Amino acid sequence: MRGVRVLRQDPVETLFAFICSSNNNIPRISGMVEKLCHEYGEFLGEIGDVAYYAFPNMKDLKGSRVEEHLRSVGFGYRAKFISQCASYILQHHDSEWLEILRSASYNDAHAALCQLPGVGAKVADCVCLMSLDKHEAVPVDTHVWQITAKHYMPHLVTTKSLTAKVYKQIGDHYRALFGEYAGWAQSVLFTADLKRFQDTQSISHANLKSSSSKRSVESQSKSTSSYKVSAKKKKKSSK
């Protein structure tokens, strides 16, 4: 049986990859990250006829020259965020600052990340959860917002946009329910709603509730006591 896993990724790669993710789709994000590696990363070797490069060091990502180049290859407004973010971290902190944030509290790490250009609450939570060991971090995108409002927090169905206030409310809701597993719960919610996982019994959206399928979830009891995490929690330290 397959499960939903929250990986422990490299903080630098995670931060810059999620800066690329804003208002963007996965194929394009993947292409952008590969471009960063190929253009600015160290050559690692090749397997067959495919060359592999490491994710760049931040010192190689800063500067207006980088920004201009990234813009010319289709990074859009994210080009500025990437170069400025690298500059900011190296100027105000150092190259190991992100790793050091692993020993900070979730609230401190989140607040610090939100200071960076191109990093808001959502990207900060993604970095916290996927690379900084902050498993109470709950990244709330428009998708998770809609799912949560519909199935778990009905009073939010009338909210017109994902404001900072609503963002906090949703995260706090899951933290109260799942504590240190809140981030994992978010991953299950998110994954369960992906079309390609709709028929994957082991991680169906409705599994966070007591029973039944996704289609009939609306008619179910909304009581929090029916929420179950059950025995499908998993974690891994590498891909």
Add this chain to the structure above:
DNA sequence: GAGATTC
């Protein structure tokens, strides 16, 4: 809260 930003 609305609109712009990249493709």
Add this chain to the structure above:
DNA sequence: ATCTCA
């Protein structure tokens, strides 16, 4: 998704 403007 973040930022800017109002």
